[in-house]
Amino acid sequence: MKGLLRTDWIGLLVLVLAGGAALAAARPEFLTAYNIDVILVSFCLTVVYALGQGVMIAIGHMNLALGATGCLVAVAFGGVLEVWHLPLALAIGFGLLLGVACGFVNGWLTYRTGLTSFIITLATLSIFKGAALGITQAQPFYGIPAAVKAFGSDRWGPLPEMLLVALPIVIVIAVFFGRMVVGRQLLAYGGNPHAAELSGIPASRVVILAHTLSGVLAAVAGMLSVARLQNATPSIGDEWLIASFAAPVIGGAVLTGGHLPVIGTCLGVLVVALINQALVMLAVDPFYVQVLLGLLILGAVGLNRLREVRLGTAPAVRLS
Amino acid sequence: MMRARDWLAAAFAATLLAAPALAKEVKVALVPGGPHPYFANWEQGGKDAMRDFGLAAADYKVPAKWELGLQNQLIENFAAQGYNAFLIFPGDPVGTNGPMQDLASSGIPSIATAGCTKDPTPALFCFGTDVGHSAYLGTKELIKTMGGKGTIVHFTGNLVDPNTELRMKAVQQAVDESHGAIKLLQTIADIDRTPQEADEKINALLAARGKEIDGIITTAWLPSVSAATALRRIGDKRIKMVGIDHDQVVLAAIKDGFVHGTMLQNPYGQAYIGSYVMEEIVGHGCKVNPNAPFKKNAYTTRFIDSGTAFLGADGVAHYQDAMKKVTQDLMKTFKATYLTCP
Numbered sequence: 001m002k003g004l005l006r007t008d009w010i011g012l013l014v015l016v017l018a019g020g021a022a023l024a025a026a027r028p029e030f031l032t033a034y035n036i037d038v039i040l041v042s043f044c045l046t047v048v049y050a051l052g053q054g055v056m057i058a059i060g061h062m063n064l065a066l067g068a069t070g071c072l073v074a075v076a077f078g079g080v081l082e083v084w085h086l087p088l089a090l091a092i093g094f095g096l097l098l099g100v101a102c103g104f105v106n107g108w109l110t111y112r113t114g115l116t117s118f119i120i121t122l123a124t125l126s127i128f129k130g131a132a133l134g135i136t137q138a139q140p141f142y143g144i145p146a147a148v149k150a151f152g153s154d155r156w157g158p159l160p161e162m163l164l165v166a167l168p169i170v171i172v173i174a175v176f177f178g179r180m181v182v183g184r185q186l187l188a189y190g191g192n193p194h195a196a197e198l199s200g201i202p203a204s205r206v207v208i209l210a211h212t213l214s215g216v217l218a219a220v221a222g223m224l225s226v227a228r229l230q231n232a233t234p235s236i237g238d239e240w241l242i243a244s245f246a247a248p249v250i251g252g253a254v255l256t257g258g259h260l261p262v263i264g265t266c267l268g269v270l271v272v273a274l275i276n277q278a279l280v281m282l283a284v285d286p287f288y289v290q291v292l293l294g295l296l297i298l299g300a301v302g303l304n305r306l307r308e309v310r311l312g313t314a315p316a317v318r319l320s
Numbered sequence: 321m322m323r324a325r326d327w328l329a330a331a332f333a334a335t336l337l338a339a340p341a342l343a344k345e346v347k348v349a350l351v352p353g354g355p356h357p358y359f360a361n362w363e364q365g366g367k368d369a370m371r372d373f374g375l376a377a378a379d380y381k382v383p384a385k386w387e388l389g390l391q392n393q394l395i396e397n398f399a400a401q402g403y404n405a406f407l408i409f410p411g412d413p414v415g416t417n418g419p420m421q422d423l424a425s426s427g428i429p430s431i432a433t434a435g436c437t438k439d440p441t442p443a444l445f446c447f448g449t450d451v452g453h454s455a456y457l458g459t460k461e462l463i464k465t466m467g468g469k470g471t472i473v474h475f476t477g478n479l480v481d482p483n484t485e486l487r488m489k490a491v492q493q494a495v496d497e498s499h500g501a502i503k504l505l506q507t508i509a510d511i512d513r514t515p516q517e518a519d520e521k522i523n524a525l526l527a528a529r530g531k532e533i534d535g536i537i538t539t540a541w542l543p544s545v546s547a548a549t550a551l552r553r554i555g556d557k558r559i560k561m562v563g564i565d566h567d568q569v570v571l572a573a574i575k576d577g578f579v580h581g582t583m584l585q586n587p588y589g590q591a592y593i594g595s596y597v598m599e600e601i602v603g604h605g606c607k608v609n610p611n612a613p614f615k616k617n618a619y620t621t622r623f624i625d626s627g628t629a630f631l632g633a634d635g636v637a638h639y640q641d642a643m644k645k646v647t648q649d650l651m652k653t654f655k656a657t658y659l660t661c662p
Contacts, residue, residue: 027528029527029528029529029531030528032527034526034527034530034554035524035527035528037527038520038523038524038527039524041520041523042520045516126384129384129385130384133355133382133384137360137363138355138356138357138359138360138382139357139360140357142568142569153553225515225516228516228519229515229516229519229546229549230549230569231515231545231569233357233515234355235355235356235513235514235515235542236514236515236516237514238385238513238514239513239514239516239517276520276521276524277524277528280508280521280524280525280528281524281525281528281529283505283506286479286507286508286509286510287479287509289509289510290510
């Protein structure tokens with residue numbers, strides 16, 4: 001019990017449960033299957049790309065091209081289905097490969113040039129987004145197979161089918177960083193790159209692997225978006241950037257690297273989803289939605305941080 | 321006997337003398353505010369105008385993102401390449417006056433297209449959908465199909481879009497005219513940037529308050545698509561909906577009975593007629609008639625409505641004809657009404 005209280009996500013869990021209970025008390029419709037499905041669909045999409053950014057944060061890097069990668073994969077996935085009529089399995093494989101390629105390019109360029117990932121992914125953001133716009137001419141691909149559309153819409157009771165993708169990804173990432181040597185090496189590099197290299201962890205492998213993993217997660221999120229939205233539009237991914245940082249940071253990640261709170265990130269995604277839900281349910285004036293959203297996120301992060309500081313479990317902030 | 325060289329010299333002199341009488345080459349740049357399916361018909365409108373009116377160019381290019389800086393950069397690039405007439409969707413009703421003023425200082429005219437810049441503005445005029453009128457008509461149509469009573473919600477565009485506030489006021493006006501028979505439960509704005517945002521917020525509202533809602537009016541593209549998709553997903557034909565624009569998802573939902581109808585705008589006509597006007601002004605020295613019967617809106621006193629039409633299930637198969645008819649009707653009187661020519 002004491003160990004549970006010292007985890008970096010218990011405060012967020014309490015916040016999610018309390019927030020959910022308050023919303024349910026204010027509006028009983030909150031607990032309907034449809035409403036829970038809406039929150040979980042949002043969770044499924046957001047958690048995948050939030051972990052995509054989380055992987056980068058873990059090694060002290062960032063991926064500004066996350067949304068652009070998701071967008072490029074989404075339109076390419078829609079395009080090969082509509083124009084080339086590829087079988088679904090091949091189209092998914094193509095999308096994943098494209099995600100791998102985008103991530104690999106980011107990682108390879110970052111390592112080889114010695115430039116920061118900020119600069120490299122800023123440039124590739126423009127390239128990937130431009131390519132997506134060039135492919136689509138700003139028009140969506142509508143010819144999405146019924147099976148893909150059904151996957152984005154169907155649910156068992158309150159549970160969307162998209163959980164079949166999102167949950168395994170969360171588990172794999174948690175095991176990868178918590179139990180596997182390569183994952184621990186990534187965290188070690190993120191915590192102190194110089195010490196990690198001196199202890200024999202190759203920087204090239206760490207940087208390229210993390211960027212590639214981030215690209216794959218962006219690709220999955222892009223294809224999930226196509227399933228949910230029922231078309232492949234080039235505006236997919238445009239709003240991912242801030243949310244992709246917000247969820248891990250709310251969950252307890254430190255931007256300088258060395259730590260990836262997977263459960264915290266999941267709860268961070270749920271906190272933002274609940275806040276968004278509350279703003280809609282409580283009919284907040286549209287002109288003040290953004291202000292309230294910002295204040296509530298700040299409040300959520302502040303509460304969790306306060307609890308960590310009091311317990312003495314707050315991760316150290318490295319100034320470098 | 322004249323030598324060949326003398327013939328050439330004479331021809332050159334004759335060309336110089338005749339030059340003022342010849343039409344100037346007109347190159348029109350069509351610049352939307354960012355990537356959005358609404359503007360796709362601009363490209364075709366520009367191409368058709370180029371063919372029909374003999375323009376040297378009518379080129380459509382989209383800024384990579386909805387950022388005023390990127391749009392301004394694109395405008396500068398076009399100007400540097402010799403484009404001498406601009407149709408611009410204002411990325412910002414005040415901010416876009418800056419690049420328009422720069423163009424005007426170089427003698428290059430621009431028309432605020434599909435959205436207005438705020439007066440005082442260097443734009444010749446604003447040519448777009450009377451969005452307030454369209455939202456008002458759409459809401460009236462919705463109220464009619466609801467039997468004159470019930471509760472509605474309004475899903476609309478981005479708050480920085482000059483058109484959004486006009487749409488919100490128009491919907492409120494139609495509701496007010498029902499004298500309490502219609503209640504506007506909620507307006508959700510700022511959901512025309514990305515489909516995921518629209519999808520999440522619209523579904524959240526339908527999940528939480530769907531039973532209270534009898535009608536949906538949407539006045540922006542992405543909210544229309546998301547709301548139509550949501551109604552189809554939950555299989556709800558009780559809630560009536562009037563959308564906007566002609567996305568395939570919305571048209572299919574109208575055909576299948578999930579959406580009552582949509583308010584068509586006329587992006588094709590905006591580009592086609594706008595390019596034609598530039599040919600008349602830049603190529604033939606026409607001027608905008610200051611005494612023309614312009615309409616007024618919250619941003620400008622020189623507004624021209626590019627037309628709107630309600631499209632129900634009976635017209636879905638031929639919706640493009642409806643848009644072309646609106647354009648043809650406008651073309652018949654446009655020159656005589658809004659221009660003075662030498």
